[in-house]
Amino acid sequence: MATHIEEEAKEEADFASQVPRISEVCDEARKEFQNFFTSSPPGPKDLVIQSKELMTLLEHVAPMKTLRSLEVEHIYLLEPIMKTGGPLRYYLTRPEIAPMQHIVNHIKSDLNEKEQRMYHILFIPRVLALCEYILEREGVIGYVKRYSWNLNLIPLDDHLLSLEHPKTARALLLEGNYSILHLVASSLIDLEEKFGTIPTLHGKGNFSKKVMDMFIRMKKIKGLTEFQHPQKGLGVSEVILFDRSCDWITPLCSQLTYEGMLDDVFGIQSGFVEFSKEASGKGVPVKVLLNENDPVFSLIRSMHFSGVSEVLVTVSKELQRDYSHGRDKNKTIQEMKEFVKNLPQLRTKHDSLSTHLKASENIIRKKKEGDFQRQLSTEWTLLEGSNKVTAYDHIEESIEGQSNIYSSLQLLCLASVTADGIKEKYFHPFKSSFLHSYGHKHLVTFYHLQQVGLLKSKAKDDIISSKSLLKDDMAPFFQLQRLLKLVPKKPEDFNLKEPTDASYVFGGAYIPLSVSAIGSVVSTGGWSHIEGVVKNWEGSSFTHHQFKSVRNEQGRRRVILVYFVGGVTYSEVNTLRFMEQKLNVYFIIATTDIVNWKRLFDSFMEFEVT
Template identity: 30%
Template sequence: MFKSKQPAQPQTQQGGKQMAQQQKPQQPQQQLKPIVLSQIPNISSKVLNLTSIRDQSKLDLGDAISTLKGSKAIVMDPKLIGLLNLLADPTFLQNYGGEKRYELKEGRLDTECKNIVYIVRPNIKYMYWITEHVRQHQSENLRKEYSIVFVPRATILCSRVLEEEGVMGNFVIHEFPLDIVPFDEDVLSLELSNSYRELLLDGEKTSLFWVAKSLMKLQAMFGTIPIVKGKGQCSRLVMDMIVRMRKEMSEEVTVPPEIDSLILLDREVDTITPMCTQLTYEGLIDETFGINNNAVFLDEGIVNPNQGQQQQPNAPPPPPTGKKVPFPLHSNDKVYSEIRDTNFSVLSGLLNKKAKDIDEYYKMFKTTQSISAIRDYMKKLSSYQMEHNSLRIHTCITEEILEVTKSNSFMKGIEAEQNLLAGVNLENVESYIEDCINKKEMIHKVLRLLILYSATHNGIKPKQLDFFKREIIQTYGFEHKITLDNLESLRLIRKSDTRATFPNIRKDLHLIVDDLNEQSPNDIAYTYSGYAPLPGGWRHIEEVLRLLPGPTFEEIQPLPQGATSNVKSDRKPITLVYFIGGVTFSEISALRFLSRQDQANPYKW
């Protein structure tokens, strides 16, 4: 029986203090030099060489900003800045004339550059802001040339706004068809943040077109994917689009297939997992700080300490400066690559071990005698310095997360989640949700618990649901009635009506694991300290799949003539897992775990 166990915290030392506080990783007695890690990951290794995707996007970006010749100011949509940082560094933009870079904001745009290139999503609000810039420059008799680069494409509505404002003739319009972006060597993303709402609440299917286009692009680069499995209505529609697109092509590229199978999954199929608190290191960083475009924003004193603090490795973390700077999170960071997918309970031990390894390396220099040994030592020095710097930052992050995970509120929240997943102590959960509302805790926490309650118990009793809704509106404000109505429209929160199906799914798919070893995990349930995200198996669980939303399908895609002759038979099979509507970092960790166990190489989407 899965008994509402608490996620294990890092082991304690004398006096009851946590290891990460009492015994900070012993840092080598060397002066740390800040080493800046690029936000752009190295994606040329491992399973597929994804650099071709990034190179094509960089080429398209260069063409787009070259619509105006000479030096120029580049004004970027704030939601695109982080995404473009994954493709190109400032030097790349400078090579294409990007002399100055600005974030698009409402109000004045003061720049000495004659040419101005806007890189924006097709947002009506931005059209009015850009119009304001043009009129400002005209009123000040400033002669400027303008270009708008729409990502991924222009829309009729944006063009109509510019025409109605009388400024359309001032612009050269270009499109930058950015779709899939490599985030790491095994992760790609479309970054369609509103796709779940658009698809299921608004009935807007445009994002499915971009999903299908992105898959066609991948197949053009890496060959036709022979086997496609899917679950959910959106996945079925995407598969139909792919079939139609292939028929409409005059000639397909005969590239030998490098991806063996594709799994399409609607987010609607599993709404339980995203509502659970992620308990891997990477997942908790996202829960605590938020991860966007491979970066977390930390206090500048942590990322770039001054020299005095670097010479005192055992000194406490520097006081907050108030300024936040981005710190990249991807597999180029060797320390992060080793710890990102681990359960947080074992993290302190791993950090201490890594600190000792680095310390031993520095001590080697004192015993090194020969010239060749010194030469070998110096070759590795830069790498160890980077690991040392990364270790210090991750130790600081861990300590901040510990302050959250040790709190009574966090522990009670985890207990409530696990009671819901196990189907026990429901009255205690209801009382806890009521307490959260009364204490006016973050509304997202309350809503996640209500969605989890509804999903695991096939709805909430009408009287109890009405009570929660009334309390939320009275506590958080009447505007949240719209939020609650939308959640009910999506059936994420609903009144109980029929027999609960989750207990059958939980039992048949073995979603609850009691004897879990978090130190040396043997099941993906370690990512949520006992709860396993829905697995990707198909044929042996056909009956259970019928209980989940949407159709289940499996299709064989015929390969273009000539595409099979050069298929490599000695490589490991590659599976692309494509989530339509979003995926959590802990789910990605679970897939990485499966790939190591099965000696396969699933791609996470």
């Protein structure tokens, strides 16, 4: 008779076999890309790619082995001037003005020098009229064949899909470019075609509302009004759309899970992290794909960093034991065969252990270089709203001491967003000191941060009481903080190595607002629990029922798609994974891009910080 544990394991295995296979999401895009090359003239081809970001992205869809099979001989990064290459040139680019001008210059230069080439441009996700206008205006449109490549969501991992559209927040909030919203809506339709009609859509934020309106309109145009069952397995029962601008607090906080710290220290691009030759310890740069297939990374990715070294030591001992067992002279022939069969897995695990040991050492060294503990303490003080004077003193010291510009911006913006603005008597001295320390060129940075709501100056109060100075109780964040219990009362009591509370991702100090709000929607079925108390939270909220859900009749775990419009942090991904068991759901996470505080600030600057 099966035990209770065996029954649970069988039930879990059965559920796992039924969940949507997100690895299949871009199968059509892969075929489309290959058809693009196989239907082109035969012969060696040059592939010119707009950016390093697109190069990394392409590795998920068409790795080098695939490109070689398609006769791609050379791969180049798009530069203003290009004199090399063969007669067949293919460009891969997003439909943007700057790369189009480079391509035009290439073609004109070749024409002047009487170079004979065939030009093909593959636009992601589609050709825009603006691009065709540029080609026509410059007189080269007749020399170029143009194609659209409907590449939208890329599976970065088992739970995680991303459009990998960089600087989405800037495009939406500064430039008023809403084309990305069309792509989000289109990707939802593609998901429905693969996994069946999604009965219910929830959303928070004005951009999420626009996405839903586009989604409904596009379905009507395509005549998709009937309920469509999933092709196989379970479908998605709900979608929760969430605007990044409804929670600026979370990406402004320093990440403390292993995966989050890897992103903060090294930067993760399209699921890959690149270690410099110094950081790799191998004398050459090393590029590593981070996902569940990595035997060591899968164990530590969502852990608070304080527990990582203990796991790495355990894995090291296990490897030593396995290798020692393999060298045992008393082993039988069959046992030796089994050991040799498992050697590749052991070597993979050994390489992974070496990589993550070195990465951990580098993270520890980097965090020791600055005053990281004081930075964390100030962040937590601002989240609590308990001692603003102390926090402001540290912000002032950080700016005047010319600390890392990103750290200063983190604290400034966190102080502003949590309290719904910084009072004028503090804001203007902070601004003046910042420009003096980091350069007046950052005047435009301040302007952009104010435009998008990350920095705000509050009008001077007639009477400033000591109580209002210490805590802005009526700011939306502090209302949400109390309602959703975002800040635990005694974070020092938490066991960060074996957490029972989602706040572990920030050292027991804070549960991500976005995830807590999403958890509330999952539990209550809507936003009324929050909206009834917090009236002035940024952005509209909605719940739209396409059809009555028929997928959870027997209490089976629901599959819920959470879609972040404007970017998601790895801390939020880690927290959602942590909350799955508590909420009895399976989360698929989709996003326009992966963000952290550095990429966020970079997107609002007009120049690179050296």
